[in-house]
Amino acid sequence: MQNSDCGFIRNQYTEFKDNTLTPETKAEVDTHLAECHACQKVFTELDQALSTMHSMETVQASPNFTTTLLSKISDSEPAGVWQRLYNSSYTKVAGYAIAAGMVVAIGLNFIIDPVSGVSGGNNSNFTIEQQVDTNNQENLVGASDSALMAGNDSLNLNSKTINSGSSTLQLVNGGN
Amino acid sequence: MNDLKDKTDEQLIAAFQQDDENAFVLLVERYRDRLINFVYRFLNDMTDAEDLVQETFVKVYRKKHSYREIAKFSTWIYTIAGNLARSELRKRKRRKTYTMSSLGYEDTEFTPVDTGKDTEGIVFNSYAGEEIMKAIDQLPEPFKTITILRDIQELSYEDISTILDIPMGTVKSRVNRARLKLQETLSYLRE
Numbered sequence: 001m002q003n004s005d006c007g008f009i010r011n012q013y014t015e016f017k018d019n020t021l022t023p024e025t026k027a028e029v030d031t032h033l034a035e036c037h038a039c040q041k042v043f044t045e046l047d048q049a050l051s052t053m054h055s056m057e058t059v060q061a062s063p064n065f066t067t068t069l070l071s072k073i074s075d076s077e078p079a080g081v082w083q084r085l086y087n088s089s090y091t092k093v094a095g096y097a098i099a100a101g102m103v104v105a106i107g108l109n110f111i112i113d114p115v116s117g118v119s120g121g122n123n124s125n126f127t128i129e130q131q132v133d134t135n136n137q138e139n140l141v142g143a144s145d146s147a148l149m150a151g152n153d154s155l156n157l158n159s160k161t162i163n164s165g166s167s168t169l170q171l172v173n174g175g176n
Numbered sequence: 177m178n179d180l181k182d183k184t185d186e187q188l189i190a191a192f193q194q195d196d197e198n199a200f201v202l203l204v205e206r207y208r209d210r211l212i213n214f215v216y217r218f219l220n221d222m223t224d225a226e227d228l229v230q231e232t233f234v235k236v237y238r239k240k241h242s243y244r245e246i247a248k249f250s251t252w253i254y255t256i257a258g259n260l261a262r263s264e265l266r267k268r269k270r271r272k273t274y275t276m277s278s279l280g281y282e283d284t285e286f287t288p289v290d291t292g293k294d295t296e297g298i299v300f301n302s303y304a305g306e307e308i309m310k311a312i313d314q315l316p317e318p319f320k321t322i323t324i325l326r327d328i329q330e331l332s333y334e335d336i337s338t339i340l341d342i343p344m345g346t347v348k349s350r351v352n353r354a355r356l357k358l359q360e361t362l363s364y365l366r367e
Contacts, residue, residue, distance in 0.1 A: 010356055011349075011352055011356075013352055013355060013356070014348060014351050014352040014355065015348070015352075042356070042359055045359050045362065045363070046355055046356075046358075046359050049308055049311075049355075049358060049359065049362060050327055050355075052304070052305060052308055053305075053308055053323075053327045053328050054327070054328075054330065056305045056308070056328060057305060058209065058213050059209075059212055059213055059216050059222060059225070060209050060212070061208040061209055061212050061226060061229070062226060065204075065208055065226065065229075065230070066201065066204050066205065066208070068230065069204060069230050069233050069234070070201070072230060072234060073233075073234060073237050076234070
């Protein structure tokens, strides 16, 4: 027997199984199924099919699936090992560490107070400026004279160094 | 690697996006069988299914940064595999059409179509997996995909909605229509 309700009832199958029908519709489906053998058959066959599908035998990947995949990826990588090294977290950490070290080294150069007498390997400018500040004019002229006597290279070095303080530079040049 | 095993899929892909390749290997181990089962139902060929799943993982590897945590990882990877499977099916269909049209009348061989009507040995009222697979294979495309996703892979309506990019209401109604079509096909195969 299939009456006009059968289409409607069969469309409720999924929600009926999911228990998401309203109580009224669920009651309607129950009543219909109790009377309609055609719909009963459809619901039963669907239950069986779903049960088979849920317990269907599964297929498995071959044992060397992952190895094959990784070698496929490795072969297709354009830069190979170097790209991997570049991408690896260890390389990045090492890079960050070196960069941080350089920043600290440069920062220390600026932080160290030259007047306190603490000087690093690159503090020659500050040392010489200090000499310029503390010595009087004659001493400076004398220093330049002795530099002249020591040769052009020394003079150039001194002039260059003193150039970092413009007022002092005028004084030295005037002295010469 | 042991620490990674407790992580969710989303945490693993995030780790892989930070270049942790061990996380990628774990994702492969978690998904290879699930995806092969999914794709195998489309292609009915184990070698092709395995190749296609490998292609899926290669895509995940190369496009790892295109994953955004707005979707579940499973949804993302099923979408990739599903798209590749559908594209492979389309290619097969074209090849089949070409092969058939390139054959002359004399060249064609008569191959009896196996309708599965020989039900001897099959217990009535219970379906064998092979019989169901045959029925699924005969479903029109949108119903076939939705049946595989919902009734074999047992994905949630929400995930299917994202994978197929259709509203949840449409997913539910298609699931029901697909089931009714499947039941019709099974009845037909048994007649």
